[in-house]
Amino acid sequence: MSLLRAKIQDVFNEPACEQNRGKDAKARKEGCSKPLTPGAAAGGCAFDGAKIVLQPITDVAHLVHGPLACEGNSWDNRGAASSGPTLWRTSFTTDLTELDVVMGRGERKLFKAILEIKEAYGPPAIFVYPTCVTALIGDDIEAVCKRAAEKYGLAVVPVNAPGFVGSKNLGNKLAGEALLEHVIGTLEPDDAGPYDINIIGEFNLSGEFWLVKPLLDRLGIRVRACIPGDARYVDIACAHRARAAMVVCSTALINLARKMDERWDIPFFEGSFYGISATSEALRQISQLLVKKGADPEILGRTELLIAEEEAIAWKKLAAYRLRLEGKRVLLNTGGVKSWSVVHALMEIGIEIVGTSVKKSTVEDKERIKQILKNDNHMFEQMAPRQLYAMLSERKADILLSGGRTQFVALKAKTPWLDINQERQHAYAGYDGMVELVRQIDLAIHNPIWRQVREPAPWDCQPAVREERPRTRIETVTLHAVQEFSGTTAGDFGEC
Known part of the structure; x- marks a missing residue:
């Protein structure tokens, strides 16, 4: 627990965060979020946040060490997509029970679960997530993972982010710390080049990153690792050989980007792929960082040509929606x-x-x-x-x-x-994503259902006022007969 406390304190002192730098020493120790209320979800706990960041690593087995409900509440809580492996879609948990806690069988059960996953699926790595229960009873996750890695010959990564330590955002950062400590830099690529980059904080929701990657491919830029969207364990292990990085979601993994810059001299910037101008600016900054790190300056000209071509196509498509929106x-x-x-x-x-x-x-x-x-x-x-x-x-x-x-x-x-x-359900990143976002907004606003639901219901309309005319003798006899039979009066009859 002392090691976990030290990691949390290190995250709270994040120097890359402008808001954190503006605090005094006392406020900095209190962290970035409001304290959690015991028993309340509070928008997600630290365990949930760590699982969100790491689960999109698609060829890894994600093992939750705790009661079954912890895995059920955190599984597949984002619409990340994979272009290949599907192992990340399988839930693994030690399913700790009250008897396991009382008898102290948590560590043995975890060790056995790691062996079962290795024999059944053979993944390149297993990520182990302790929960509130296993952290409180003192299971030594670090020791179990280290012993299992030595005995079974595969990477077993402890992700120390039990739910009670803080908010979901804190869990995001603790997941980044786990990658830095146990994954990144553990393997060496044999094809490192001057145009390799990392994309950090991109989750590939609904396949969004697949709308951006073809643009980078056309520029000859290779994504060494997209962390975590559609990632592979080997890619992240070799991520330290990238020349530059772009941070998409700074609130989640700013600590990861900063420390990779300090350790391996990988400069980064914060950008966005939402919108035409933002996408163009992101491509420019990626190219400029690569040139500063030794890439051929001709990539700057090719980037501008690509931007001009893609912007022209996107604006032409958007012209049809401008007048309507x-x-x-x-x-x-x-x-x-x-x-x-x-x-x-x-x-x-x-x-x-x-x-x-x-x-x-x-x-x-x-x-x-x-x-x-x-x-x-x-x-x-x-x-x-x-x-x-x-x-x-x-x-x-x-x-x-x-x-x-x-x-x-x-x-x-x-x-x-x-x-x-x-x-x-739709991807909104990049030039094509922007067109799709506008199209979906247009469909939603101009859907005829909204005009219909705003109209008064038929049963709420007022009775129509009609000009009375003298009744004929036949009508009078008929009306009296109906009233006598049904017990109604003439005032009960009206029209809507």
């Missing part, structure tokens, strides 16, 4: 890098941003939003469902872009909604 109002209820990158992307085609959440955004993210929107009036740290509903029901926004948690607020307010978070 220009002036439409969008409310963003997300966070992190999407809080500013998606804002900039949508404003490029004339969409108005009426608000964006910054709950999970860094200080740098917030500054970018201020520069894009020219003020901070449209930024909110947190919006309660009641406030969100009031804003949507008053028609202050034409569509809500958010995660699945708030979709029902939009539906109740009879407002179009589009999933922009990790559960989404």
Whole structure:
């Protein structure tokens, strides 16, 4: 536990974080997030955050050492995609029971589970995740993994991020520490070149990275390791031989990028592949970093040619949507890098941003939003469902872009909604991804269902007022007969 405490303290003192540098010594020790309430999910625990970062490594077996529910609650919680191996889709857990805890059988059960996975699947590595239970009873995960690695001849990586140590974001960073300590630099590639880069913090949600990688391939740039999206264990083990790196989600793995720069002189920058301008700028910065590290300067010219070609194609496709969407109002209820990158992307085609959440955004993210929107009036740290509903029901926004948690607020307010978070079904990165995002927004806003659901229900309409005329003798006799038979009066009959 003392080693874990030291790792957590090191993460809290992250010098690459502008917000952390601005704190005094006492505030820095308290960490980056609000303390967790015992028994509350609080948006995800440290174990959940570590599993999110490492599970997209597709050819690795991910073994949860703890009760069955811990694995069930964390499995496949993001829509990351794989171009090959499917082992990461298999759940492994030691399924610790009360009797195992009382009898002290946790370490033996873990050792046996590692052997069973090796014999059944033969993975290049096994990642072991302790949970609150196994950390509290004192199972020595480090010792078990080291012994298993020596005996079975494969990499067994302990990921020390039990849930009680902190928030999901802290777990993200502890996962990066595990990669630095046990994986990166353990193998040497035989094909290192001057155009090798790492992409850090890219999860390949819905296959998004597959829309960007062809652009890099056309420039002759090889992605040595995409951490963690669609990654292979060997690629990450050789990631220390890359010449440059791009950080996509700084809140998750900024510590990993900084320490790789310190240890192996791999310069990095923070960028985004959301939006046409952001994608172009990311390609430029990658090329410039490679040139500084010794690549041929001619790549800069080839990058500009590629950007000009792809931008022309994308703007031509977007022209059909501009007239339909220009002036439409969008409310963003997300966070992190999407809080500013998606804002900039949508404003490029004339969409108005009426608000964006910054709950999970860094200080740098917030500054970018201020520069894009020219003020901070449209930024909110947190919006309660009641406030969100009031804003949507008053028609202050034409569509809500958010995660699945708030979709029902939009539906109740009879407002179009589009999933922009990790559960989404469409890829929005790169030039083609931007076109797809705009297309989905257009489909959502102009769906005829919204006009129908906003109309009054047939049973809520008022009875029609008709001009009375004198009844004939036959009508009067018939009406009296009906009233006598049914017990009704003339005032009961009306039309809608």
